[in-house]
Amino acid sequence: MVLYDAIFIIELFLKDWEDKNDCLLDKPRLRFGLELDLQLPENQLPYFILEKFYSLAKSERENYPDDFIGLPRKFYDSLSNEELSYQAEVKHFTDLRRNDLSQNLLEEYGPHLSGSPSAVKLNESGVKLKGIKGGCLLNIVREKRNFKIPIPYFSGVELKIPHMEIEDGTETVTRNVMAFEQCHYPSNPHICNYIKFMDDLIDTEKDIDLLIEKGILLNSLGDNATIVRMFNRFGLNITLSKSCYSGIVKDLNEHYNNGWNHARATLKRVYFSNPWKGTGTIAAIILYYLHPYKPFVPLSKFCGFSNC
Template sequence: MARTEEIVREDTNETETLDRNLLNDIERTVGSLKPPLSPDCCIYRVPKRLREVNEAAYTPQVVSIGTLHYGKKSLKKMENQKVRYLANFLRVAKGFNIRLEELVRYIKREEKSIRQCYAETFDYLSSDKFVKMVLVDSAFIIELFLRISMGELYDLAFCSHATHLPSFLKLTSEYFEEYYEQEKPLPETNDVKHFTDLLRYFRLSRSPECTSSISRFSDCNKHSKTLLRKVMHSVNPLRAFLGLTTCQKSGEKKGVIELPGDKNGKIEHLYSAVELYEAGVKFKVSQSECLLDIKFTADGTLEMPCFKLYDFTESYIRNLMALEQCHYPADAKICDYIGLMDYLINTVNDVELLVKKKIIVNWLGDHNAAAALVNKLQLQILEVKGNHFSNIFRDLNAYYEVPHHKWKATLKHEYFRSPWRGASTTAAIILLVLTAIQTVCSLIGR
């Protein structure tokens, strides 16, 4: 009996020791966790699964903006150029009694909220280095846009590093110029988080149907001093241009673009452009510049906006899709559009058809390259809540599956795929008809 009690006591002590060690280990693990992401977080490093598809598409080639690529040796040459832009920016700002001290104090005051916009902490960047980086990058972008808005050459120094202005800066400046000249609505600062988000906004809001809750920048003036004052005081450049705009808190309604259709509709199949065309679907280019203006009408017409393919398109679109994967997983409209195009384009013949219908403008010079580009864009892209165009998918598939549409497609695909095959089929039909006539005549003659 005593032996039994001793064994039980030893087991109990051993269990208590084990539990205490386990608890301590779990507490250390929990305690070592980094703080959770701030609700303001909106700048992310591209996920590894996407970078592995095409690393170069996500890597800046000319100039670094922000902390993610700060200090890279390959981008060092442009740092002096950015400082020159800062110097000129400060000279103009001084004329409005905007001093360097004010800008530095402002960034210092906002440093914590700015850092919270990033998914990473960057503890290796001291406060002084971080503030200096934000000031230099912000002034560089504002000064660059001001020069472009006044019709000046941005600087020949860029030509020694790249053929053109960095694609994201170039695209943004072009969109700003177009919106400004045509007095189109620009986003409120709370609608846009940073550069990539700004480009996404431009791609999704270029028609009345695609416009979200936005406001006009009224009473614009091309004079540089007026524009500078407006930028400095109305738009808040240090936030609006560098990912520093505070994101909407949880529970606030985002100014998102609502599309008709079932967002939860999972899409597993869509016939290619050529297959649909053979079944009688008519392809028509839309006058809208918004990628979301896609309509399929009752008479079998698929109306789509023009999609232009340039050398920089892959990098541009991939970055927009990466942003959606990280920040808008349930509202990934660019990803959904590319998903639709990926289904429509399977071969070079699909590209040729869409080029012929002016839905694609291919500046790549090779239809095979265009097909490969579109098909690769969707690699490693995760679909969270279904495709926004699910109704169009279903309507197109249903149209194809109508018996006489399907027979028509089969006839075209199998017997009229090429001029030679079509001629052979026609000759065979004529021969069959003549044979039938001859047989009938023979029977009548008897």
Template sequence: MVAVFNKELLSWYLITVKLNQAVESGIQNAQTPTASTSRSIDLPESSSAREIQPSNTDTLQIPIKEDESAQEPDAGQVKPVESEWVISIKDKLQQADQEDGAGSWAKVSIYRIPQCLREGDDNKAYIPQTVSLGPYHHGRKRLRNMDRHKWRALHHILKRTNQKIELYLDAVKELEDRARACYEGQVHHNSNEFVEMMVLDACFVLELLRGAAGGFTHLGYSRNDPIFAMRGSMHSIQRDMIMLENQIPLFILERLFAIQAGGPSDQVGWPAGSQTGVVARLALRFFDPLMPTDEPLSKSDRSKLESSIGTTFDPLTEQGGLHCLEVFRRSLLAIRAGPKPTPRVWIKKWSHTNRVADKRRQQLIHCVTELKDSGIKFKRRRTDRIWDIKFKNGILKIPRLLIHDGTKSLFLNLIAYEQCHLDCTNDITSYVIFMDNLIDSPADVSYLHYCGIIENWLGSDAEVADMFNRLCQEVVFDINDSSLSRLSEQVNRYYEHRWNAWRASLKHRYFNTPWTIISFFAAVVLLWLTLAQTFYSVYGYYKPH
């Protein structure tokens, strides 16, 4: 068969074959370590840019650039592409390194309640029910109703002092980084939102503190005001303001109060420049209804307490990241504790075996019923310091304790703060565990109430016993680190002495009423006479007259 081809078509066919061969050879060379940098094929010369004249002899060199992968190293040195999963892990590690390297853990003083303490029915004691302060509960739906009253408080302050809002915003802006460091974890608010929240919440708190001390009418509020008046809602606000997660740094309150005191129409009366410790004293007056005792302070103790707080809570010091809960706690312990508490050391070689983290081993002393049966008496100690418990000559003297609907939340937040903050003692935790050991049943509560030690405003004795038995669940506590450990040892030694138990049993059985006392002495006299008669009868038999 004879095939006749067009010369031009044949030339294009040859060009296509050459191109295909060049591409295949380029790919093969890219997969080998010894690949050249360029290739060339023979093509017919082109007489112009648009037309190629085929020729059998003349060829055209067309350079072909190799693939970039041909320049990569051999397979043993190729770096694999990182997946999105590995990249996300590296980002998290980098963020952890930044948080750990920042060194801000030592500045935290407003903590989130640990999840182990939230278990059970006590979660409500840590969450505010009326007003939110700070970033932890900011924006909660059921707490938004209080925001309009916060804006009213800020408006009253600006109107009363004739100041501009920029003065407050700039002051808090300077303290923003220091305020953020007081909160645990990352605060998910930008700079403007955080400063606005701090100014609004701090001014609201200051109005409450000043109104409770000098009267809200002097601050320009109506006597029928729904919030800024001493009415039923104030008790709920006081309980919310004492919660650990609902705090404002004290140096923020001090700074804004100093700005207000410099205004032309200050109503409270403190001169500008002497505001150090004033907010702390106002806070003590505001939270006085939550005090767990109603014993009045003497003049010497009152002056000692105020002077201690005035020197301790200085917003210009490095320890200024405190709050109202810490003020309240130090007011309970100020007369006993020094201005700088001794930090706790958790790891000690000589007390590692005595470290207690088990509820069943946190037994300091026995319950009231058992101690009473062993001959220990209970009396009320007249002092405002609830931790000041004394034991001498078999008499355990305990200060009076008021139990109301806010006592549970108060103790839980104080215990949580002592559990989280290592730069404070565990005196409140020691006291609560001591009372928890004393109270095991409603009968124990009833006897302490009979002795005047417990004033129950909560309800039945069973509710008080249940409250104390639930307060210290999941609490890590070291018996050797307790401030009441030595007193507990004295009570236990007295309890374990058998003669004291026998004497108490004798008194309980034969000397509990006047008739049993008379019967006992009559029996003793009768026994003595019987013995005397027997003696003389025997004596007369052997030695008659």
């Protein structure tokens, strides 16, 4: 049985490599089903067996790739197009998916922290969310950013999150990788940590709207409520001991719990959303206080904040 399965998989990948007509590959629904089934943990063949059989087939054809790993990476065109930056010891296709998603991950582990504010709450506290394309999906970066108008204490935080497309197979593939990771990589749960971080960001459909607007998510399902439920269910019954996002979560919580950041964000949004409005606001404040017949009014009341 193992022999038949191995021959089927190698033949399927070779036909895809050569772009040959095939009754399975030419029908999108059947191909999509194969892509998902071949990543189920219960359907896996040891990678070294496939590699051994491929070496026998490779000896007869010069146009085949030197390493077997090139075939599944082409077949799963949703995998990263970048070359693996290291010689990964792949166990099977589920493990290959995990390796491909987490390659070039900037690892900086600390104790697992959860409960960071949602995307909308972070945005309201002055955290700028920005989607980035390319690179490792898991590399979430927070940076200090300066305000457009050089005003003291108006620097903020920018959270850069790689772009992710949510499509029909996203939930199935993610659950497979998470289950495999919980069993075989409990001390390095890269995917589980990423999903948990995104789960904290996503509480309501408004969070999805904001993440889509910022270029972080692309909704190919058509229903934001489905994405909310999907991410909220992802975080159930998983165990995390450490995380590469612990420092980011700590900084975000400290930023959000600082009342000045909320007041500053509102002031920037209302009076300094662009250079022209900011310049006009500063000019109005100066003129107001230079006018000889105006009583003194604290700047906090002028801005509309009781604790500014």
